[in-house]
Amino acid sequence: MTGPSSNHIVQRSGGLPTDSDPSLIESTEVAQALDVDIATGLSSDEAKRRLEEFGANELASAPPVPKWKKFLEQFKDPLVYLLLAATLISLVAWFIERSHAQAGAEGAEALPFDSIVIVLILVLNAVLGYLQEVKAEKAVDALAQMTAPQTSVLRDGRVTRINTSDVVPGDVVVLGEGDTVSADGRLVASASLRIAEASLTGESVPVGKRPDKLDSAKALGDRANMVFNGTSVTQGTGRVIVTGTGMNTQVGKIADMLSQTEDDTTPLQKEMAHVSKVLGIAVCIIAVLVLVALAVMEGFHSTQDVIDSLLLAVSLAVAAVPEGLAAILTVVLALGVQRMAQHHAIVKKLSSVETLGSASVICSDKTGTLTRNEMTVERVLTPSGQVEITGTGYAPVGQMTGINGGDLQGDNPARAEAMLTLAVGSLANDGELRKSDAGDKWEIVGDPTEVSLVVAARKIRANKAYENFQRVAELPFTSERKRMSIIAEDRSDARRLSVFAKGAPDVLLGYCSRISVNGQVRPLTEGDRQTILQSVEELSSQAYRTLGQAYRPLNTPSLSEVPGVQANAAGQVRDIAEQSEVIEKDLIWTGMVGIIDPPRTEVRDSVAEAHRAGIRTVMITGDHPLTAARIASDLGIIKPGDEARTGEELDAMSQEEFDKTTSKISVYARVAPEHKLKIVDSLQRQQNIVAMTGDGVNDAPAVKTSDIGVAMGITGTEVTKESAKMILADDNFSTIVAAVREGRVIFDNIRKFLRYLLSSNVGEVFTVFGGVMLAGFLGITQPESQGVTLPLLATQLLWINLLTDAAPALAMGIDPQTDDVMGRSPRRLNDRVIDKSMWGDIIFIGIIMAIVTLIGMDMHLSGGLFTDRSVAALGHEEQMVEARTMGFTILVFAQLFNAVASRSALQSAFVGLFSNKWLWGAIGISIALQVLVIYVPFLNTAFGTTPLGALAWFECIGLAAFVLVASELRKVVLRAIEKRRA
Incomplete structure (x- = not known):
């Protein structure tokens, strides 16, 4: 990537x-060197041209993995190595047979069908895995676009939000509290601007920034007029001309470390790896036992017997572990x-889905999350009385009236005092009200509370x-100060x-010593203070938010002349934020x-649903x-009459x-950001899984510490969004509850397909x-036969896995809600995904599946318990082909019935039977492919099958359906036990 250095300017217009x-x-x-007007910023066309010239404002990352390499990585699995070993064994066996028989002679196959089928299945599995991986990557990429950080820039004379990656050299970036600096740049204006640069310089205390040029070259941490990519604004506002983007920033110099990071493994993926490992070991042990049993009971009479037994053992191990589990x-x-x-x-990490379903406490801010965040000034209380302002929303349409709509009589002093109060509020303000581009509605820029004052002032x-006043300095609002001031110059009064x-x-x-009453200023008495504070209580009890x-x-044209303000010999005032006590005193x-x-109308129902979900x-x-x-x-969070605890009360408490x-109180008011962090820590000490919402820069520590940090997408700062695991695009509490419900559904679906697959x-x-x-007992091995007779061929087992594992399991992963997921308590994070009850279900269904399959095989073998008399005329080899075809088909259909049964651990499969169309589509495809294997001649040869008659099909489906019947009976018993416990 080419572009200007963060320390040096690319010459664009000379000079x-x-x-x-x-x-x-x-x-x-x-600005001249970068050919930009500080007042209007770049034009959209020029910004587009520079983006093409300098490239995206992104750090270099590792090159994408080529498609061919991604495909080959599908074969990097110990189970695949086993299959390749099986292929080699099968190929060796075919060559040995060919060397002892003439081409085309009886007993010798013209082609190594076993090897060919195994390789084809391996390739097909790899293709499916690759396609699933690509689909997942696309979904994650789309998610990344939705969570892409944004930056406020001045374009075409207007402040607009753009993706940070689109910032270009020469852009004028507008910084505010909570913003993350998106590029290196030169400061052109600031108001009490302080930036945390610890990530770059190691300086733990936020650094004050000023636009004045330096008299000599300074170290990175001392460049007070420069801002750097990746740092964050902790206080104040500023405007910056971008001098370096992407790899041409200070942080770009250390970006090589980013390419060396590896993707984290989620707890869920770790548990799945553990399950596969345990299951694989168990089945390998079973495979060894099978080999030993075959050697003892049947004996190996030829090389083919050994090869067949090895193929069976390897296939058995592969059959037990779902190869596509990780991809699914x-x-x-x-x-x-x-x-x-x-x-x-917008969930930023897939692993957070698991945590979402386990949330036991949701800590939420009030404004904008539980309420509509459409702030409207309705009352103005002045020393002479109280007035109402009509009109709702952000359209500046309304008027001033008396209480309850009454007329303001004559020269009511409250009218003039209300005008003064709203004028002051609109001046001490960073909000902006403007018409939308379409011109049909009003839109706001900034904090809705601030903009409500602007709207009210414009209404009357x-x-x-006060249009002649121009801001010259600002003392910004912070959570600690709980106030905001500006210094403005009256251009009509000797400046x-x-x-x-x-x-x-x-x-x-506390900063006022005087009061304005009916146009006159007099000392503020203690009686005045008590009256005002009593009015605050009255308004607050009516759910009004109050702002004084x-x-x-100052009666001086210069800040340096204000008594108590510190300035240097040249008359320059040092950081005004540090002199707030001098400036904000003796106020009127x-x-x-x-x-x-x-309140949002939908939130009450969401709170009730959250309570129902524990x-x-x-x-x-x-x-x-x-x-x-x-x-x-x-909203139903507390009962009427219950009180809130304040930050001051919390400070006076011991940890106990x-x-x-x-553990008891659910409402906290007048709290500072450190209180939020302490509340989260306390709830976590009580073994709660805590979701915490936040929007301001000071909320970031609590959001990051919580188990599920939730940032506001509309009002949230970039710092908070980066700290969060989830972003609410609509700033709505109901969205959190909906996300928890969706998280529980996703986790339920994971358990469904795990139950099904395993x-x-x-x-x-x-x-x-x-x-x-039980080979002899079932008639698989005849008394006069010699050698090993395999119940099912390796290729048949592999085909079953291919047919029934991928599509049905994936369809179950997107199953609609079946159980009442919000009617149970939150899952604890240390609870196993596959618990004892689920293992019991897995083993029970596995046993039933094996029993019905072996019965179906037995019915088509002479000498068994349930022998079908029609097979008596067939030779044993022909009987085995038909019996294997029966067992092969029964297993396929049993697993498809199992897919229907596995949609719920307790609820009947017939409830919402056809709600998942994807599942029925997958079942239909599996049936069609199985029919092809049975009736297409060359597939008969490849998979060792033979066409089945109508009666055999009835037997297959009837026996396979016992899996569904057994599952339903088990659920009846489990529901009765659950009811008795309740």
């Missing part, structure tokens, strides 16, 4: 040498995650009187400065607003305790008291083992 250091140059010169598991998880994404829950034209502030009323009052407004004229209280954010919902908010308790009560509180494969093992051990 600067190409090796200039942007930190040593004025920002205007940097990955596809099922990927498709499930893709389904979640369609319902606005309160902003008109005098004033401070405008808004924040939590109880906090902001205050201001102070104007009033406060009551903002309503109604999942506790906990609300954690920075709002007033009464507001939090009211909303929580309306804290844990006792979190019970079917165990049935094959028991069939072969029983056929060898």
Whole structure:
């Protein structure tokens, strides 16, 4: 990739040498060199051209694995090596036979059909595995596109959000608190900007940033006017001209390490590997026992006997372990995650699906998640009274009225005070209201609470009187400060400065010493404070969020002249964020607003469903305790009358008291980010699996610490999204509950196809083992015969696996919900995927499958218990071919019946029998292919089969159906036991 160095500028329009250091140059010169207007940014066409020239803003990664290599990797499996050994053994056997017989002579095959069939099945298995892997990769790639980080840039004169990969040199990037810096760049403007650069420089404390040029070259950590890719904004705002993207950034220099990382193995995949290993060892032991039994009971009379026995042992081992299990598991998880994404829950890692179904506590913020996040100013409380603002949503249409719609009489002082209050609120504001591109609706940029003040001010034209004010500095809002201030210059009054502030009323009052009443400013009395705080309580009890407004004229044209503000000899004010106590003092209280954010109508049902599923919902908010308790009560999180705990109360508790509180209390108000982290830790100490939502940069630690970190897709910062395992595209609590339900369904489906695959494969093992051990009893071995007679051929076992393992199992992996997944308690993470009950089911069905298969074979062999008299005229070899065809077909149909039965461990298979069309399609394809194997002549030769008559088909299907009957009877017993326990 080519492009400008992060430390040097590519010359685009002349004026600067190409090796200039942007930190040593004025920002205007940097803009000129990169041919960009700081006020409007790049045009869309120019940005597109630069993207083609410099490439995507991405770090270099390992080259993609070629398709041919991916295909060959399908053969990297010990089980495949066993099959290749079987192929070699079969080929050697064919050559030996050919050397002792003339071509075409009786007993000698013209072609090594066994070897050919095994190789074909191997290739077909590899093709299926490759296609499944490609499908899973496409699903994951689509997911990655949905979770792609975004950056705010100035394009065509407007701030817009684009994928970070599309940022180009010369772009003007707009930074705000919680953003991740997407490229290296030169700062052109900032307001109390602080950036955490620990990931790059090791500096643990966020670094203050200023746009002033440096007087000499500095080390990376001291370049105060530069920002670097991968760092994060912890405070303030800024604008940056991008000087380096992709590999031409500081972090790009160490990007080689990224290509050396390996994919993590999920707990589920580890358990599947463990199951396959244990099962493989067990079956290898059985295979050895079969070989020993054959040698003792039958004896090896020829080389062919030895070869046939070895082929049987190898096939037995392969039959027991589902070769496509890993591929099917990955596809099922990927498709499930893709389904979640369609319902606005974007899960970043497949492994998180397992954790989702185990969630026992959901800790949620209030605003926007439990509520609609359509903040609307309805009340304005001033020293002279209270007024209402009509209109809902973000359209600036409404008016000021008295309480309950009454008229404001004459020169009501509350009217003027309300105008002043909303004007201050709209000035101390980072939000923006604008018409959509289509022009048919209003859209907001920034925090909805802030924008609600802008909307209210525009409704009553309160902003008109203060249009001459221009912001010159900002003291940004933080979770600790709970307030935000700006310093603005009045261009119509000798360019005098004033401070405008808004924040939590109880906090902001602490910085006020005066109050504005009916146009007059007087000292703020203790009585005034108590009246205001009482009004806060009243509004909060009505579920209003309150914000206070205050201001102070500085009466000076320069910040450096404000008493107490520290400046250098040149009159430059040092970091204003560190001087907030000096600037935000002696403020004049104007009033406060009551903002309503109604609960989402669908959340109450979701909370009830979560409770039914054994999942506790906990609300954690920075709002007033009464507001939090009211909303929580309306949503059913707590009972009416229950109280919320505050961050101040939590601070006074010991760990034991804290844990006792979190085990009972479900609403927390006026909390700081560190309280969220402590609550998560406490709940986890109580063995809970905790999902935690967050949006701000300070929520990131709690989100990352929780078992399931959930970031807000709309209001969430990039830092929080990176820390989370799941992103809510709609910021809706109901989406979390829906994701938990989907996670449980996916996990149930995994158990379904595991039950199906393992019970079917165990049935094959028991069939072969029983056929060898009971060969004489069943008529498989005749008294006058010599040598080894195999119950089923290796190629037949391999065909069964190919036919019944892939398509039906994959179809079961996307099965619709069968059981009431939200009607049971959360699964514990240390619970085994295959528990004792499931192993019992697997072995029970395997035994039934073996019994019906051996009975079907016995019916077509003379000398058995259930001999069909029609076979008496056939020779033993002909009888064995027909008996094997019967057993072969019964096993196929038994496994297809098992697929229907395995959709639920307790519920009858006949409930929702045809709800999974994919499963019935897979069953239909399997039946059609099995019919071909039985009736196509060259396939008869390859698989050792013979055409069956109508009666034989009735026998096959009837015997195979016993698997479904036995499963239904077992479920009846298990349901009765469950009912008795309940």
